[in-house]
Amino acid sequence: MSVRSYARAHRVIVTTVALLAIGLVVFVAYWFQPQKLILERTVNEAAPLTSSPTPTAGTSAATGGDVASGRFRSLEHRTTGTVRVIALPDGGRVLRIENLDTSNGPDLRVYLSELPATFGLHDYGERYVELGKLKGNRGDQNYAIPAGTDLLKYRSLVIWCVRFKVGFAVAPLDR
Numbered sequence: 001m002s003v004r005s006y007a008r009a010h011r012v013i014v015t016t017v018a019l020l021a022i023g024l025v026v027f028v029a030y031w032f033q034p035q036k037l038i039l040e041r042t043v044n045e046a047a048p049l050t051s052s053p054t055p056t057a058g059t060s061a062a063t064g065g066d067v068a069s070g071r072f073r074s075l076e077h078r079t080t081g082t083v084r085v086i087a088l089p090d091g092g093r094v095l096r097i098e099n100l101d102t103s104n105g106p107d108l109r110v111y112l113s114e115l116p117a118t119f120g121l122h123d124y125g126e127r128y129v130e131l132g133k134l135k136g137n138r139g140d141q142n143y144a145i146p147a148g149t150d151l152l153k154y155r156s157l158v159i160w161c162v163r164f165k166v167g168f169a170v171a172p173l174d175r
Contacts, residue, residue, distance in 0.1 A: 039104055040104060040136075040137060040138055041104060041135075041136035041137055041138065042136055042137075042138040042139045043135045043136035043138070043139040043140065043141045044139045044140055045135075045139075045140055045141050045142050046140075047086070047096060047140070047142070048086055048088060048094045048096070048142060049088075049089070050065030050086055050087065050088065050089070065086045065087045065088070066084050066085065066086055066087075067085040067086065067087050067093060067151060067175065068083075068084070068085040068151065068173035068174060068175045069082065069083060069084045069085070069173070069174055070082065070083050070117065070156070070157070070171035070172040070173055070174050071083075071171055071172075072100075072102075072159075072169040072170070072171045073117060073169060073170055073171065074168075074169055075120070075121035075166070075167040075168055075169055075170055076121045076161070076166045076167060076168050077102055077103040077105070077168045077169065078102070078103070079100070079101065079102035079103075079159065079168055079169030080099065080100075080101045080102075081097055081098060081099045081100035081101060081102075081171075082097070082098045082099060082171070083095065083096070083097055083098075083157045083171040083173070084096045084098065085145070085151060085173060092144065092145070092147065093144075093145040093149075093151070094142050094143065094144055094145065095110070095112070095131055095142070095143045095144075095145055095157065096140070096141070096142050096143075097110075097140065097141050097142075097143075097157075098140045099139075099140065100136075100137065100138055100139060100140070100141070101137075101138055102137050102138075102159060102168055102169055103137060103168065104137040105137075105161050105163075105164075105168065106161065106163045106164075107133075107161060107162040107163045108133065108134035108137075108159055108160070108161055108162075108168065109130055109131075109132070109133055109134060109159075109160045109161075109162055110130070110131040110132055110133075110134055110143050110157065110158075110159060110160075111124060111128035111129070111130055111131070111157070111158040111159075111160050112128060112129045112131060112145070112149070112151075112154040112156075112157060112173075113127060113128045113154060113155065113156045113157070113158050113170070114127040114128065114153055114154055114155060115127060115155060115156060116155045116156055116172065117155070117156040117170045117171060117172035119170070121166050121167045122165060122166060122167070123167075124156075124158040124160055124167045124170065125160065125165050128154075128158065128160075129146065129149060129154065131143035131144070131145065134159055151173070154173060155172065155173055156170050156171060156172050156173055157170065157171045157173060158170045
């Protein structure tokens with residue numbers, strides 16, 4: 001093999017390896033989104049205005065409109081914070097997450113689940129109603145509950161990663 005052939009073969013190999021390495025980096029960055037492990041998104045939405053603190057069916061005076069509440073239990077990622085379902089004066093309901101502290105991740109969603117908060121991290125991908133994308137991995141945030149949703153049917157709130165089919169955290173909806 002001549003020096004010229006050797007140099008050409010070497011360039012082809014180096015170029016091929018470099019392109020494969022770049023392709024792998026792009027794939028990992030897109031699919032796994034490791035940058036989200038260090039990027040934080042804080043949301044500080046105000047609590048919705050509730051009806052008067054007089055107790056009505058499904059509410060209590062102590063919580064001023066709360067229908068259900070619970071604390072997060074970590075599943076795949078360490079998570080803290082609380083959840084409240086709040087009755088609004090117009091008859092609507094809002095799910096409020098307060099003091100949330102969890103990892104960021106790709107394609108995180110907020111689910112009301114029929115399953116109790118005692119199940120494992122892969123179990124919550126069925127029998128749910130989606131309230132939307134998780135707005136941020138820190139802070140306070142509100143999610144409208146669709147009209148007609150039978151809250152007695154749903155027993156927990158789950159932060160779910162659609163991409164990896166895993167729950168980050170779950171909170172019981174204690175009434």
